[in-house]
Amino acid sequence: MARGSITETYHAALAHGLVDLPEGTSRVGVVRRPTSWFRGEVDENVPELAPPEGLLDAFQERREDLKMQGMCDEGAHNAAWEELKFEERYREHLDGADARMALSGLADRVASGEDVALVCYEGDSKRCHRHTLKELLEERTA
Template sequence: MARGTLEDTYVAALQHDLADVPPEATLVGVVRRPTAWFQAAVDENVPALGPPDDLLEETKRAEEDLKLSGFCEEEAHNASWEQVGFESRYREYLETAEEARVALADLEERLEVGESLVLVCFENTAKKRCHRTILRELLSSG
C-alpha cells in the first residue's frame, strides 16, 4: 500500500475555503488548548503535539515584550522564537515526552497504511513560524 500524503494548513484557511486540501484527508489539529471553533474545523485534535504550556507561555511573553519595544506582530512572533530557542526546545519535547512520542508514532503509522493527513493549527506560515511545519518535517522524514 502507498504511503499517505502529508500536508499542513492553518484553521482560518479552512474556515474561509482558502486551503487546497485533498477531500479524503483527515484534518488533524495539533493544538494544546483548542477552542470550540477550532474543534469544529478539524476532524480530530492531538493536544500532545501542541507545544508544551511552559514553552508557549515563555514565547508569548517574549512576543509581547518585543511588540512593546516596537516590533510588528509578525516580527515579534518570529523573533520570540529565536529568543526562547523555540524550535530546538519543541524538537526536544517531541523526542523526550512520552505523550508526544506516542502521538507521533500514531500519525506515522497512519501515514504508512495510506491515510492522508493535514496538520492544522492557528498560524499562517506565510507570515509566522509555526510548530506544525516542524511536525510535518519530522513525519515526512519518517
C-alpha cells in the first residue's frame, strides 16, 4: 500500500476555501484549546500533539509584551517563538509518553495510506508547531 500524504494548513485557510486538499484528506487539529468554530473545520483534534499549556501560556504572554512595546503581531509572534526556544521545547514535549503515542498513531495512519492535513490556528507567515510536527511525521513515514 502507498504511503499517504502529509500536508499542513491553518483554520482560516480552511474556513475561507484558501486551501485545496486532496479528496478524503483527514483534517487533524493539533491544538491544545480548540474553539467550537475550529472543531467545525477539522475531523478530529489531537491535543497531545499540541504544545503544552505552560509553553503556550509563556508564549502568549511574551508575544503580548512585545506587541505592547510596539511590535506588529507577526513580528511579536516570531520574536517570542525565538526567545522562548519554542521549537526546541515543543520537540521535548513530543518525547513525552502521551505525545509519542499520538505521534506514532498518526504516523501509522499515514504509513497505511491515509492522507492527513495538520491544522492549527497560525497563518503561513508565523512560526508554528505544525511545521515541526509535519517534519517529524515525514521522518517517521519515509
